[in-house]
Amino acid sequence: MKKHITLLFIMLNGSIGCSVGPKPIDYGHVGCHYCSMTIVDKQHAAQLVTKKGKVFNFDAIECMMNQLKDEGESAMALFLVNDFGQPGELVDATKATYLISENIPSPMGEYLSAFTNEEAAKETMTKQGGELYTWTEIKNKFKL
Template sequence: MKQFTILLFAVLCVTTGCSVGPKPIDYGNVGCHYCSMTIVDKQHAAQLVTEKGKPYNFDAIECMMNHLKDENEATIALFLVNDFDQPGALVDATKATYLISENIPSPMGEYLSAFTDEAVAKETRTKQGGELFTWMEINNRFKL
């Protein structure tokens, strides 16, 4: 009986809790892993998912970037950010285009937003001002 229980637990873990993929953010009810603020902004939140499937939620992209300063990025399977143009949609952070515009406040005051579509990012920059960055550029900027 004990072996059956262990086997059942292992199968349950493999089929449910241990999958690597985006996890829905419970906006308004979950806190930021970095700063502990409640995550409410669906345009600026972010998420890291480890190789083991554990999600870490952030209220702002800048919190995720600051957390990465002390994180072994090799243990991270997914880097995700909210698409500014599609609130609540988590997208691949490594493929996003980033805009820093003082006309678009973000929760932690870095004015950092992410866009899936580079053309939309450029259009937003035209309207709001600011500077565009790639994932590598924004990652390097926060590691300074």
């Protein structure tokens, strides 16, 4: 009986340790998985989470896209980007609206920002200029 309880505990502990979900980015202390720059910009950071629960943080959306180009999307469970209008808040990248505007610099120089709300993206584009993209369009732009 004691052996069965120990085995059950090990199994439960293992399943809890492999949860698939986003993890907070430790801004100013953690480096970008792709370019190794310290992540400080709360408006442009991004995160990938694999199907096994491994988390990769990026200082810019373009670093995440370049990582996807190198490794592909099939092993990923979550694609997350920071909402430009709500710094530090990770949102579903597949549902975001993207703005490329030379008036809004991003850490790696692609001028790429993400918005949860399409209206907020349009309003920012009206003020800052640029062009809007969907997830599919931005993937095509990065040749994924």
